[in-house]
Amino acid sequence: MLGVGQVPVQELWDKSLRELAVASIVAALEDAGQPAVEALYVGNMLGGELTGQAHLGALVADFAGLAGIEALRVEAAGASGGLAFRLGYLAVASGVHDIVLVTGVEKMTERLDPEVTAALALAHDGDFEMFPGATPAALAAMIMQRYIHEYGVARGDFAIFPLTSHQNAVHNPYAMYRKALTREFYDKAEMTAAPLNILDCSPTCDGAASVVLAPAQVARDLGRPVVRVSGSGVATDTIAVHDRADPLWLAAAARSAALAYQQAGKDPAEIDFFELYDDFSITAALALEACGFAARGQGVRFAHEAGIGLDGRLPICTMGGLKGRGNPDGATGVYQIVDVVNQLRGTAGANQLDCRVGMAQAIGGSGATVVTHILEVEK
Amino acid sequence: MTMELSRHWRLNAQRYALGGVECDGCGARYFPPRAVCPRCGSRSLHQARFIGNGLGQVYSYSLVHEAPVGYGDHAPYPVALVKLDDGPVVTAQLTDVDPENVQIGMRVEMVTRRIKEDGDKGLITYGYKFRPMLDPRRVEVPA
Numbered sequence: 102m103l104g105v106g107q108v109p110v111q112e113l114w115d116k117s118l119r120e121l122a123v124a125s126i127v128a129a130l131e132d133a134g135q136p137a138v139e140a141l142y143v144g145n146m147l148g149g150e151l152t153g154q155a156h157l158g159a160l161v162a163d164f165a166g167l168a169g170i171e172a173l174r175v176e177a178a179g180a181s182g183g184l185a186f187r188l189g190y191l192a193v194a195s196g197v198h199d200i201v202l203v204t205g206v207e208k209m210t211e212r213l214d215p216e217v218t219a220a221l222a223l224a225h226d227g228d229f230e231m232f233p234g235a236t237p238a239a240l241a242a243m244i245m246q247r248y249i250h251e252y253g254v255a256r257g258d259f260a261i262f263p264l265t266s267h268q269n270a271v272h273n274p275y276a277m278y279r280k281a282l283t284r285e286f287y288d289k290a291e292m293t294a295a296p297l298n299i300l301d302c303s304p305t306c307d308g309a310a311s312v313v314l315a316p317a318q319v320a321r322d323l324g325r326p327v328v329r330v331s332g333s334g335v336a337t338d339t340i341a342v343h344d345r346a347d348p349l350w351l352a353a354a355a356r357s358a359a360l361a362y363q364q365a366g367k368d369p370a371e372i373d374f375f376e377l378y379d380d381f382s383i384t385a386a387l388a389l390e391a392c393g394f395a396a397r398g399q400g401v402r403f404a405h406e407a408g409i410g411l412d413g414r415l416p417i418c419t420m421g422g423l424k425g426r427g428n429p430d431g432a433t434g435v436y437q438i439v440d441v442v443n444q445l446r447g448t449a450g451a452n453q454l455d456c457r458v459g460m461a462q463a464i465g466g467s468g469a470t471v472v473t474h475i476l477e478v479e480k
Numbered sequence: 481m482t483m484e485l486s487r488h489w490r491l492n493a494q495r496y497a498l499g500g501v502e503c504d505g506c507g508a509r510y511f512p513p514r515a516v517c518p519r520c521g522s523r524s525l526h527q528a529r530f531i532g533n534g535l536g537q538v539y540s541y542s543l544v545h546e547a548p549v550g551y552g553d554h555a556p557y558p559v560a561l562v563k564l565d566d567g568p569v570v571t572a573q574l575t576d577v578d579p580e581n582v583q584i585g586m587r588v589e590m591v592t593r594r595i596k597e598d599g600d601k602g603l604i605t606y607g608y609k610f611r612p613m614l615d616p617r618r619v620e621v622p623a
Contacts, residue, residue, distance in 0.1 A: 215547070233572045
């Protein structure tokens, strides 16, 4: 990783999709020392639906002053950014390209909430989940309801996930909500899809983040901190929750994490922190279980007992996660990588951890596409 | 307002009769239909109308407060994962029930109801919902 760049996640009324993408690219290239980019992979889910713009590879390359290079857009719902990073990694690791730019961008505030909800629903089975009347939040809510039923967890116990993310967002200048939450506030929050309340759901917003990838030797030669991708795994599951043998098990998260662990030669105990995908509180609990940090049905208990704050056994969402930073859908996977890189090279500011190995995981839909990366810093 | 006539027409067998398929290789039943059996890999599956006789039980549920475009008139409304008696699980709204009374394990049966209205002059689409089973003696669990 030669450099990273991000724009503050907000409702950015005065910025267009291309302006957001280019701002993050300019910041990343500056951080990387202005290398000559050979390819650009753009993670984005809803450019067409919400901003009326497709063909983002060429558009973003053009306005970033890079017309001429290989450029394309990657879409896998909420995993779009993570998957774009995976393609960038494959391009460099395979030797096809040396310097690759990966950008995640999403512009969600051009439309009203019901339209954004309908657009986000495209991540799920349109004919057999969304048409009958479920929503992305309702699917998560039904998983949460069953989890509560099977494992005897109280609804309020899930509050630890949004409380942790919001607490960590306080010191992240790029986060949307820089205010800590209280348990009272959580308990009084309006329902989105019961038992899921509005504070269990990550907010829609605008954002863009970019990273520059290069062979590790290039970074060593430049005398920069070497943050290496040591594990990378992608897996899929049934698109619909109703087709899973066990809807409480994120099979694709387990599989993609296992692939990443195997490649990196690591096990969960060796991961210093985990940028997990807290699009809904229940997803965070299931990710902890699928990735081997907690036993099945113990994700919420693990969060309370082992600790997931900056001083816990497994810090998660160290810069605010999807809840506190905001969840600009297709951009989120790249923001997660930026957070891991900042932690590993010691540029995470007030939230800096003492760490060497970090993991990031992006999830599309209800766990239908999952991308996991393990990054390490050479010290 | 969009028409999407063929998209809805194509799904009549699923929307009105829970039309699914049964695998000739391993006997697994699927709703909606699939061309390839994910369990045994067989490409030979035949149509099975009215999967589960339309009877099942609530595996889990939610009450949708924030509804998408076209569903707002009914919000808040209950949705459920309904486990049909012969295997497949279906995502559907629950109807004719006080949301307070919905429970995991509740016996339900399929009915045909209005699902979505596409504006004042657009399509009105119908499909399956599930309601609490009216006659608990009707427990026709297929062999």
